[in-house]
Amino acid sequence: MPSPTVSVLMPVFNAERYIAAAIESILAQTFSDFELIVIDDGSSDQSLAILKSYAAKDNRIRLVSRANTGHSRAINEMLAMANGKYLARMDGDDICMPDRFQRQVDCLNAHPDVVAVGGAVQWIDQDGDAIRMFSVGETHEEIDAAHLAGVGGAISHPAAMFRRDAMLAVGGIREETHLAEDIDLFLRLAEIGKLMNLPDVVLKWRLHPASTGATKTRQQHEVKVRVLRDAYERRGLAVPAELAAATADVGDDSPGATQRMWAWWALEAKNVNAARKLAWSALRQSPLNRSSWMTLLCAVRGY
Template sequence: MAKVAVVMAVYNGERWLAEAIESVLVQTFADFELLIHDDGSTDNSLKILRDYAATDARITVTTGTNEGLAATLNRLIGTARAPFLARMDADDICLPDRFAKQVAYLDENPDCAVLGACETTIDAAGRRIAKIRVPLTHEEIDANNLRGVTSITHPTVMMRRDTVLRCGYDPTYPTSQDLDLWLRMAEIGRLANLPDIVLEFRIHGGSISGSKQDLQRQMCRRACEAAWARRGLTGMTFDYSDWRMADTPESRRAFHLRYGWQAWNHGYRDTWRHYALRSVADAPLSVEAWKLLIAGAIKRPRRKGA
């Protein structure tokens, strides 16, 4: 029996799927099984998955209709036998020592039920944008989660299977399933984040719409209010704030500015240059676009990236 079961749900993920799978297969900790469910993809995802499964016995591929992320993850977790579960998405990249670091921590900290970590954000082309640091202790993480500031990034997570089975993902959440799960698991176990960066988290527009962002906020609030009620908490504040690029010209312009500044602040000069030039090209009369280009050219960033 493998020590880690990696669970991945795929829906029309062909663009980055091979890169994501390769990043799992080259882990320095090799005692894992990779369980992938294709959730009714209409692109080339299933062929890619079957090709990999034919060459590596650790990979198991299942298929089904599009039943949603929570139901798919519950299905995969139900078939897993490993004591640890690692989440992975079809568009992200694991760093090679991710599993080794997380397994070591969980072995040394038996009270920890959910372990996340820090990440580097990347864009659709793989350009690095920023290093994202997250709170490390249970108390900090849970306090943030309770006010809607999700402080464990879903695809960085490794969890104890026995604890997850006591809770499970709630399929009535079309989004924010992770926050709801973290809040419930925090009531029966400890949460933690590693200070190490273990994942490159890809940010891209895709088909994210304004209505879906509204739904994200609604489901996030629902998860928080349910936790407040379970724990008998009153006077809580909801501080949710999440901005995602939608497939509109206005959103793309805002994306270029936002991540141009982040890349500059984190020392990723090539990424800054790309987005600064894109911002000026998008809106030649924009003061903010020219400010990004000029300030980035004449000032030193506040921190440096690797």
């Protein structure tokens, strides 16, 4: 049996609310020459049962279940299992646009110097309502400069497709960079090839209270600073003074503050429905915070 063109790598942990929609979006791709490798990373909810039901119906799905060892290790395990020329990342709570794989395969086929390609993403809330679109830049120079400046997500990891040989060449995910493994990976890939983003939305990325970026902001910042210092040193560049003196002062990273930020993003994008839900959530998290009331007032008003 010939190897598939694409291996989809999807770690899953307690995603019972979203996993069916994620898998359906993969199975509905216009490009069908793929295998879907899923590691259930010790879920305690119904994720595994849902995954088993899909694996029983589609032989492209390769399912592994084991005790929890973490997101980064799961990706490396799936990298070792992959047969495809290209690797598509996907998380269990996101949704692929139907032509994502076709567009990214076409891009990598047309640009042999590109080692990873992403695209714009649409941030959505728990219910799937739009918050805002996110995109940093399309060219290698824009993306790499953003990463060196500490802007995470210049390529969104769960929206990316990689050359498998490039991922193997850089050693996959460095597990010690957990919480900032995406920016670390792309900085290392940029040292052996080019990065690129497609201009159109390729993924709906779900933001919810359990998201890593919503719960571990300070720890994430500390690891990112270490990753950036490593990158400057590898490239023989002087570490910027502001980075050398960087601290983990990321401001208010409470759940209420995160929900307020998301509400403002939605409001600025005129996605009023999501803005109102997020503002109510922020108020429930921090009812005595004046900013929460102001955010709700603006969301109810619609501007």
